[in-house]
Amino acid sequence: MPKYKHNIFSKLPNVRTTIFTTMGQLAQKHSAINLSQGFPNFEPDPSLIDLVTQAMKQGHNQYAPMAGVMELREMISEKIEQLYGRHYHPESEITVTIGATQAIFTIITAFIGSGDEVIVIKPAYDCYEPAIEVNGGIPVFVQLNNTDFKIDWEVFRSKITPRTKMVIINTPHNPSGTIFTKEDMLELLRSLENTDIIIISDEVYEHITFDGHGHESASKYDGLASRTFVCGSFGKTFHITGWKMGYCAGPAQLMHEFRKTHQFNVFSADHAVQKALATYLKEPQHYLGLNQFYQEKRDLFLDGLSTSRFKIKPSQGTYFQLVDYSDITQEPDKVFAERLVTEHRIASIPISGFNTKGIDNHLIRFCFAKTNETLEKATEILRKL
Numbered sequence: 001m002p003k004y005k006h007n008i009f010s011k012l013p014n015v016r017t018t019i020f021t022t023m024g025q026l027a028q029k030h031s032a033i034n035l036s037q038g039f040p041n042f043e044p045d046p047s048l049i050d051l052v053t054q055a056m057k058q059g060h061n062q063y064a065p066m067a068g069v070m071e072l073r074e075m076i077s078e079k080i081e082q083l084y085g086r087h088y089h090p091e092s093e094i095t096v097t098i099g100a101t102q103a104i105f106t107i108i109t110a111f112i113g114s115g116d117e118v119i120v121i122k123p124a125y126d127c128y129e130p131a132i133e134v135n136g137g138i139p140v141f142v143q144l145n146n147t148d149f150k151i152d153w154e155v156f157r158s159k160i161t162p163r164t165k166m167v168i169i170n171t172p173h174n175p176s177g178t179i180f181t182k183e184d185m186l187e188l189l190r191s192l193e194n195t196d197i198i199i200i201s202d203e204v205y206e207h208i209t210f211d212g213h214g215h216e217s218a219s220k221y222d223g224l225a226s227r228t229f230v231c232g233s234f235g236k237t238f239h240i241t242g243w244k245m246g247y248c249a250g251p252a253q254l255m256h257e258f259r260k261t262h263q264f265n266v267f268s269a270d271h272a273v274q275k276a277l278a279t280y281l282k283e284p285q286h287y288l289g290l291n292q293f294y295q296e297k298r299d300l301f302l303d304g305l306s307t308s309r310f311k312i313k314p315s316q317g318t319y320f321q322l323v324d325y326s327d328i329t330q331e332p333d334k335v336f337a338e339r340l341v342t343e344h345r346i347a348s349i350p351i352s353g354f355n356t357k358g359i360d361n362h363l364i365r366f367c368f369a370k371t372n373e374t375l376e377k378a379t380e381i382l383r384k385l
């Protein structure tokens with residue numbers, strides 16, 4: 001850490017460089033195949049890029065409206081209604097954000113204060129806890145079962161206290177690749193009845209589910225939708241993670257509070273990209289085709305590993321696959337992941353860092369949002385381990 005001549009008080013003393021940055025840098029240093037961080041190594045649809053260029057040429061280069069370009073909010077509203085049967089009013093119930101990350105951070109900042117408890121299901125994507133802590137909140141963890149990553153709803157209910165203000169769920173789930181079933185959603189609904197607890201439902205992988213599994217959006221359930229911010233990401237859906245574009249949808253009263261913080265946090269998201277997405281979303285196949293697109297990649301990756309020594313439960317959703325390497329070695333996951341890069345030139349993400357108390361179940365995560373050529377090269381190496 002660089003030396004600074006004044007004493008500073010850190011609001012996040014425990015935050016270190018993320019494992020994504022560490023593994024990404026290591027991958028670069030060793031010219032490794034990078035299956036660590038969750039982004040595609042292929043280009044988005046050229047017609048989407050053309051739409052952005054056109055929007056810029058048409059003069060959409062100044063601040064967009066605070067809550068987002070209206071045509072885009074209308075398209076988001078239509079998409080949610082068609083898929084999940086709930087109407088969100090584009091004027092008052094949808095806000096366009098700088099990726100799902102900003103939506104999540106802003107929701108937490110708008111609603112969580114000193115001593116408020118937020119239930120986080122572990123292993124969890126890494127942006128939730130710092131956002132809770134920087135706002136003075138207390139993350140309360142529920143660890144998923146280490147074999148099938150199911151949630152024990154009795155344990156979940158035992159964590160609810162009078163100070164619980166929020167619950168964060170994520171389905172399809174990063175890193176496990178599991179999805180909440182209808183029964184899970186009903187358990188959640190029953191668990192929160194008679195409380196004022198708000199939900200963040202992180203659904204950035206809503207369009208990436210496999211083997212006929214449907215996505216159970218919180219917006220489908222009356223008793224959940226009335227207390228939930230559903231967060232989405234165009235980055236994940238249209239292979240444009242670098243454009244940082246997402247949204248959240250929620251009941252008007254909650255959204256009103258959200259926007260009080262949003263307008264002083266970022267004010268608004270990229271104008272030209274919003275215009276382009278509004279047009280691109282008019283063709284539902286652009287997002288409905290994603291399941292098949294990624295299922296083929298998952299299957300190629302799994303076929304490539306079928307004769308390897310990894311133990312694998314096929315991912316049900318997301319573009320991640322967990323693998324159990326305990327038949328290869330008993331090393332801690334961080335050591336094994338590091339050795340995979342330095343000796344075999346493949347980068348992955350060790351899972352222990354996402355668990356409570358760093359529980360290590362000898363699991364690492366691969367991202368299969370990669371070209372078929374990359375996946376084939378990767379599996380060829382992994383089969384030899």
Ligand SMILES: Cc1ncc(COP(=O)(O)O)c(C=O)c1O
Nearest residue numbers: 038099100101125174233235246
């Ligand atoms: C579960 C989950 N939520 C949110 C995000 C962030 O989405 P965005 O890039 O739109 O900010 C990611 C990105 O990896 C993720 O995996």
